[in-house]
Amino acid sequence: MGTQLRLIIISTSEEDPVDKKKLDHYKELLLKHRQQILNVGLLNKSDDLHVAEEDLADETDLASSLIQQQLSCTIRDREYAKLRLIDAALEKIADGTYGHCEECDEEINSKRLENQPWADLCIQHAEEREREESQTWRQA
Ligand SMILES: [Zn+2]
Numbered sequence: 001m002g003t004q005l006r007l008i009i010i011s012t013s014e015e016d017p018v019d020k021k022k023l024d025h026y027k028e029l030l031l032k033h034r035q036q037i038l039n040v041g042l043l044n045k046s047d048d049l050h051v052a053e054e055d056l057a058d059e060t061d062l063a064s065s066l067i068q069q070q071l072s073c074t075i076r077d078r079e080y081a082k083l084r085l086i087d088a089a090l091e092k093i094a095d096g097t098y099g100h101c102e103e104c105d106e107e108i109n110s111k112r113l114e115n116q117p118w119a120d121l122c123i124q125h126a127e128e129r130e131r132e133e134s135q136t137w138r139q140a
Contacts, residue, residue: 085118
């Protein structure tokens with residue numbers, strides 16, 4: 001937590017807003033999340049292939065297992081969307097543009113990057129996009 005203050009001070013240099021050490025740190029976080037998603041993805045796949053026979057015997061169970069499958073599908077979609085963000089973030093680290101908002105080019109708060117190292121928007125624009133997305137989901 002104490003590291004945050006130090007970061008805010010460096011702001012005028014455009015080329016390297018987040019220092020090298022921090023970049024390595026985010027890169028590590030990103031790779032860790034990436035691995036996690038890939039592991040979960042593999043697990044889900046084998047779950048889908050294996051439908052237990054006792055589940056099929058009971059209609060209520062069948063219904064709930066269908067709901068479960070749909071749910072895990074949605075989660076997987078979201079995980080894969082995150083995976084794409086992670087890959088994009090890793091590319092940005094490589095070409096030195098990591099840590100800037102896609103919309104307004106402001107630096108993304110380091111606390112936010114700590115929680116979501118794949119974030120490509122500042123908090124304001126992320127909230128905006130979230131609102132848009134939740135509206136799209138409600139319409140669907
Ligand atoms: Zn922004």
